Amino acid sequence: MQGIIKTIHTETQMVDRQTGESVHKDLDCFVLVVTSHGDEGSIVGCDGKHVKITDMIELLSPRNFPELKGNRR
Numbered sequence: 001m002q003g004i005i006k007t008i009h010t011e012t013q014m015v016d017r018q019t020g021e022s023v024h025k026d027l028d029c030f031v032l033v034v035t036s037h038g039d040e041g042s043i044v045g046c047d048g049k050h051v052k053i054t055d056m057i058e059l060l061s062p063r064n065f066p067e068l069k070g071n072r073r
Helices: 002-006 053-059
Strands: 042-044 050-052
Touching (some): 042 053
Antiparallel strands (some): 042 050
């Protein structure tokens, strides 16, 4: 994944952890990569529970995650 991100020729900050606790407001772009198993429309979390992809997208909306407001996703 790092190789793909580097092809966009911009400064990047990679964070590799299962839960995030902070997002920097001075970033221009936010990219979330989720690798997991699952079914169509959902993924399996580290706790074994299925999570709908639409629910994940909603969690990252400006209403729920105002720190990302105005950032490209």
